[in-house]
Amino acid sequence: MSSSSVNTAQLLKDLGGLWTQLGKEESEGSDRSAGVLRAVTMTFILGVEEGDDEMAASEALALLMHEHPSRAIVLKLRTQADAELDGRAFAQCWMPFGRRQQICCEQIELSAGSASFEDTVSLLHGLVAPDLPVVFWCRSAKLFDHPAYPEIAAMADKVIVDSRSLSKPLEALRFLNREVHAGRLYGDLTWTRLTRWRQTVSNVFERMDCKGFFQNLNRIEIRYAHAPEPIAVEYLAAWLKSVLGTKFQVDRVHRPSEASWQIQGLCFVTALTDVVIERSEKGIVETHIQKFSTRTVFEELDEPRLVREELSILERDPILARVLEIATQS
């Protein structure tokens, strides 16, 4: 499609044509098929940049579409700065296992170089599915820094970023703090990765024999594997302080390791006994409380799983807001 023909009306017409075609195939379909089900529960905008693992991005999108059927709009920032606006519409269909009916979602792809990227934004206003939530997953660091970003973000009910992959993660946290306190909904996948750590800590303090534990708690150690200190450590420390007080001593201990993960463990140090939560090989986390130990599985976390968690929260997250406030004070 040439740049002159990329417009909202044409893209929507193309989408309409797709459904007419799919409906026609349904009525003429084989006896093995029970037709096509059109499913849209939100507009999902995915911001990517050319050459940056596009395959992974489209695989993640396809997986998310299965669980959150959406009108997906992929905004691609081209490497060539003066690349003109291009766009196309197509359907993503799949046949759920054991069913005879295909489920189809709409997908629109818009791409442009940096110089004309605002053109994609002008089209977006007319392309979002009416009356449904709009979620923007900005997967590209370049797009996050692009002048068009605020306008795209303003269109969304929730924006998802991954601060650890941005060019200046701590700056990004400050930005998120401002946005969240201005009332905007944000999710940060770096924070989302910590959910199971936080849940494991919470489970420890569900145990009745830990009730008096805080009385003797001296300090907490966060052990991490790779230097420089990952932004996740900042988040975790801020979370612990949000519970125990901002002046509470939280030490960050670098324990060099070849492990692929960043957080190695947490140690709650007391005069009498320590509670240690340690990540071992094979994705298992062990918790040691005096003589008692227990295990938890930490499955490999992929992007769709993290985004899925964020998609389940389309409301203000007060704990994240408080943690961002503390993390950006340091």
Added chain:
Amino acid sequence: MKRRLSCYAQWFMQQTTDSANPFHDALRFERRIPPCSVLIFGANGDLTMRKLLPALYRLAYERKLPSGFSIVGNSRTAMSNEQFREKMRVSVQKFIENSPFDEALWEDFAKGIFYVSGDISDPACYAALKVQLDEIERERGTGGNVLFYLSTQPSFYASVVEQIGAAGLAQHPGGAWRRVVIEKPFGHDLASAKELNRRISAVLAERDVYRIDHYLGKETVQNVLAFRFGNTIFEPLWNRQYISHVQVTAAESIGVEGRGAYYQEAGALRDMIQNHLLQVMATVTMEAPPYFDSDAVRDERAKLLRSIRILKPHEVDSHAVKGQYGPARVGNADLPGFRQEQGVSPEAQTDTYAAVTFFVDNWRWAGVPFYVRTGKRMPKRVTDIAIRFNNAPLSLFSSSPGASDSPLAAPNLLILRIQPDEGISLRFQSKDPSGGGMKLRPVSMDFNYGSSFGSRTPSAYETLLLDALAGDSTLYTRQDMVEASWRAVEPIQNHWLENKFDFPNYEAGSWGPKASDEMLARRGHEWRIP
């Protein structure tokens, strides 16, 4: 070292209950389950192996169980802890659905599994269980909280609970909770249900008795509440002014599958309608509770069940149909009739099919028939609720095949599909663009649970076990509900026991006896084909 704790943490330390974990994140974490154990009576049985252990393992996998969580199995078979653990490992691996099995996690999970053999009628068995539970409390920090799961023959329920009480297991000196879960059937008639309750309530308070009805644990049944009370557009129509009638269907394509001896005594009315289907019907028809709380929701369900009109003996024949399948050839398979099934008497009078017309005597539903049917060896496995609205009051398109006075009229129909294709469909009239003129054609607007929420749906047992551990009895049946539903079916049950039927009266692979169609036809209605 000087420490400064937040006000929240200080407040936490002052609490005597476990309700103040400051690390909890209600938005992202699962519900908090306090440290506890589950003691399963009948742990060597099918239910434990197929449903309970796979559900508990899955909950552990998803980090929904507290650390130190323990399971104690009991049955008569002599086994060591190791043998029981191995047996459970095999069954979890075999029966866990849509979930990975992680050896390392199992190793840790299995450390919390124990086995105590013993006869449930022997007091010594409970003394041994008490020793085991005390040891678990000490070693694994479970705080003394115990959920007793009675996966035994129903005839043992009352005596097991009495033995639990006599052994001092129903109370904990430190005030920890003790709860008991029992599986249906809750009695075999109203009198036995009352007697069961009398004996159980002598030991445990009603709030500690969890009567499980796995139908209520199904996501789609719970979604009926969300659909009705989370939206405003349907509730104004949800009454006798707009609804012509309601059909509840629970059909199974299979026969009795080796359970002939059991089924011969139970029958479809007792096995399905008295519990599952009346609960589903109550969920569809109850009033909105003032808030979403287990007592408030169950109060409304109970109120509805009490409003079901009790049939008089002379009304039973016109309001209920008893059926039993006979042999038939379906596809290229010759299917046996019920009386030819293993363990079934050739003279059996058992109902493998039951259809009942219920009426709810309250202002909302007065005069609206609720047709409830269930059967074995039907053409397919399906459970759904069809709400059929009244015809349009005026026939504007009288020459159209879809017009309200036409034989092809298709009034609005709302289908709540419970299984297998969980979802909701709304049928309405649309103009058919082909051929010109004002021709109407019924079309369907579908919401498919699987396509809108593709994530894994927890099994009913996962949901219900987690609820019981959290002390949430919303999806459990209360004694007054049990008694109300027995009251509703008892006249039918008695009438059927007193009369002899000419069976079989429907072929395997069909939608049931002719008499069932006639029952609806008398009111100008017909069964839809689900």
